[in-house]
Amino acid sequence: MPPARLSTKLDYQSLLDKHDTWMFDCDGVLWNGDRLVDGAVKVLEILRSHNKSVLFVTNNATKSRPSYKKKFDKLGVEAHVDEIFGSAYAAAVYVSSVMKLPKDKKVYVVGMEGLEQELASEGISYIGGTDPADATLASFSLSSFTRDPAVAAVLCGLDTAINYTKLSKAFQYLQDPATTFLVTNDDSTYPAEGGLLPGAGAISAPLKTASGREPLSIGKPAKTMLDCIKAKHNFDPKRTIMVGDRLNTDILFGQNGGLSTLLVLTGITHIEDIEGPNASTIVPEYVTNSIGDLRILA
Ligand SMILES: O=C(O)[C@H](O)[C@H](O)COP(=O)(O)O
Ligand SMILES: [Mg+2]
Numbered sequence: 001m002p003p004a005r006l007s008t009k010l011d012y013q014s015l016l017d018k019h020d021t022w023m024f025d026c027d028g029v030l031w032n033g034d035r036l037v038d039g040a041v042k043v044l045e046i047l048r049s050h051n052k053s054v055l056f057v058t059n060n061a062t063k064s065r066p067s068y069k070k071k072f073d074k075l076g077v078e079a080h081v082d083e084i085f086g087s088a089y090a091a092a093v094y095v096s097s098v099m100k101l102p103k104d105k106k107v108y109v110v111g112m113e114g115l116e117q118e119l120a121s122e123g124i125s126y127i128g129g130t131d132p133a134d135a136t137l138a139s140f141s142l143s144s145f146t147r148d149p150a151v152a153a154v155l156c157g158l159d160t161a162i163n164y165t166k167l168s169k170a171f172q173y174l175q176d177p178a179t180t181f182l183v184t185n186d187d188s189t190y191p192a193e194g195g196l197l198p199g200a201g202a203i204s205a206p207l208k209t210a211s212g213r214e215p216l217s218i219g220k221p222a223k224t225m226l227d228c229i230k231a232k233h234n235f236d237p238k239r240t241i242m243v244g245d246r247l248n249t250d251i252l253f254g255q256n257g258g259l260s261t262l263l264v265l266t267g268i269t270h271i272e273d274i275e276g277p278n279a280s281t282i283v284p285e286y287v288t289n290s291i292g293d294l295r296i297l298a
Pocket of ligand 1: 025026027028057058059060061158185187188189190191198199200201
């Protein structure tokens with residue numbers, strides 16, 4: 001069944017009446033890079049004025065929840081830290097609460113401050129990440145590498161300072177099948193301001209190729225992220241809607257969780273991805289151009 005294309009005030013009013021909890025993806029929905037989508041602030045205000053629960057669910061692992069709160073504040077978007085769920089947070093919770101990584105073990109991180117901060121918040125020891133010693137474009141020599149025997153997992157997320165040294169070190173650990181291979185998410189591209197950039201999936205791809213291993217992906221569409229939200233918020237899946245810009249993460253995440261799904265066309269997905277001969281098999285329930293369209297409810 002094709003998605004319902006929202007257009008009239010009645011369409012948006014009906015969506016508002018049917019859903020108490022609104023989960024918003026961030027990149028490509030609320031903003032692209034640091035550029036807000038037109039109407040995003042107003043729409044969130046309208047939803048809150050109707051006593052709707054608003055949550056933010058992002059696969060972007062570059063920031064911790066407190067760091068995201070600073071971005072929300074800087075952009076003038078009302079958000080509370082406990083409404084924000086990022087894949088860095090979900091990955092840290094997974095390592096601590098699901099893997100139950102022993103205290104004498106460590107994680108080798110390919111990623112940025114967000115991942116490090118969330119791991120630290122969960123009491124997880126890590127190496128790698130933004131370690132200045134790894135921030136080099138020099139070629140990598142194994143003669144200068146000493147494996148840390150405490151490393152029991154490799155965790156890879158979006159790293160805009162990726163280099164051969166980080167990939168080489170992570171790969172050393174991944175050659176041991178006992179080392180757990182985790183990625184925060186698999187997004188192939190990142191919807192930045194003005195266009196697309198390589199996403200987290202493009203950062204972990206070299207490790208998958210070199211190791212021949214498939215990692216466990218924590219972020220959307222996996223249920224781990226929803227489990228993290230359920231641990232902090234009560235919501236009725238039947239009266240919850242996931243608003244996203246990527247079919248194989250946001251919309252699939254919503255479908256996997258039994259949520260309604262609203263696709264917006266301000267990020268990754270274009271109308272030809274859901275209509276016509278090359279349409280995806282992942283079909284959102286609703287589609288609208290932008291979350292700004294919901295300003296009609298003002
Ligand atoms: O590359 C990535 O990690 C993702 O493209 C990006 O961060 C997605 O973020 P989201 O759309 O889930 O907010
Ligand atoms: Mg997105």
